[in-house]
Amino acid sequence: MLHINELTLNIPETRKPRVVIIGGGFGGANLAKKLPGKEFQVVMFDRQNYHGFWPLLYQVATAGLEPDAIAEPLRKMFDEDYEDFHFRQVKVTGINPATKTVSTLVGELAYDFVIIATGTKSNYFGNEQIKKYSFPLKQIPDALNLRSQLLQSFEQANMIKDPVVRQSLLNIVIVGGGPTGVELAGSLAEMRKHVLPGDYPGMDFSQMNIYLVEGLDRVLPPMSPESSATTKKYLEEVGIILKLNTLVESYDGQVVTFKGGEQIRSQTLIWAAGVSGAQIAGLPPEVSDRGRYLVNTFNQVIGFPDVFAIGDIAYMKTEKYPRGHPGVAQPAIQQGKHLAKNLQRIMRKEPLVPFEYFDKGSLAIIGRNRAVADLPKNMHLKGFIAWMAWLFVHIYYLIGFRSKLIVLANWVYKFFTYENGTRLIIRPFIRKDDKAGQEFVRRQADLD
Structure with a gap:
């Protein structure tokens, strides 16, 4: 097995502005898709090699869907059609705004613009x-x-x-x-x-x-x-x-x-x-609030014009959203697309356009024919209509035709049969301090 010090980022040199995106979630992926390779070199870092559709994660947990139905490999999303795009599966350990470099476990990389799109992590409130x-x-x-x-x-x-x-x-x-x-x-x-x-x-x-x-x-x-x-x-x-x-x-x-x-x-x-922002070392504490980075209406981290934050990790206070935007997919998607246009404006030396969030509504499902929806213009739906809206929206925003087809087929099958997918224990979960559970798994294995 290779040691970390034997690895390198292996990013080609470029004369184009280099945009480093940390995180391949909704914000990072939509930003990268909108950045033209002829104008920018785009480098994306993520600890996992896939983009996940997290609103359906609970269906994986309850055996309603398999993991590959809600995840798409990042390399497949950005194939050869995306010129000068480079993905590396590696953990980012820090940002140095003074030297304009991003540090990872396998080396450093200089940037012209860095975008933090790391999302959130579970918040246990110190317990x-x-x-x-x-x-x-x-x-x-x-x-x-x-x-x-x-x-x-x-x-x-x-x-x-x-x-x-x-x-x-x-x-x-x-x-x-x-x-x-x-x-x-x-x-x-x-x-x-x-x-x-x-x-x-x-x-x-x-x-x-x-x-x-x-x-x-x-x-x-x-x-x-x-x-x-x-x-x-x-x-x-x-x-x-x-x-x-x-x-x-x-x-x-x-x-x-x-x-x-x-x-x-x-x-x-x-x-x-609860959740808190998945922050990265290197930025001073005064640019953070409640675990998120304070940004202006252009998604620039306060005091750092070349450092941006989008999605759940960004804390943009506005008159309409004094506590920041809601922690759902839409703000991240919209900020990613908007920032791509603003980065192009920077290169053309044009004025930046402030981000304005368009709230498309919120949905939640409680089971078959049971759902609620809050839509623009103070519209509220419930029951079967809201349930159908939930199904349509989630199919629409899934990445990739294959994922859409798999999820739709699973849901149609479940609707008529009440079956809940394949309930397989692929890898038993045993807590480290559960001696009885460990012994049971060991004895089961000994029977093979």
């Missing part, structure tokens, strides 16, 4: 115990870990004699009542009703409890009160146990403890309660 034992849902490996954990819990519950331990395997706690938590809860409720009884005919899945915990007084806080109230009604209809105005104090992998002292025995706590 290391919850970080250690809970399941985040930010990347495909997280979804696969959670899928294995859920399926393993059902398998073990089917074999366990102790009713207390069995119940802890069937208690699933989701922390965070935003879109991720709501959609995940709805998907698990559909599994409980339509899928799991057929897989485990000897088990009583009426004992499976799905808790949705939210610190505020309503679910879907970013959406309208009308959509929030409708979502609460839908969740209760499908049997989700809502715990509003409730905060989690601790979790040790076995017991969830809430502030106030209430406890629930559960071996699966899913953390969807």
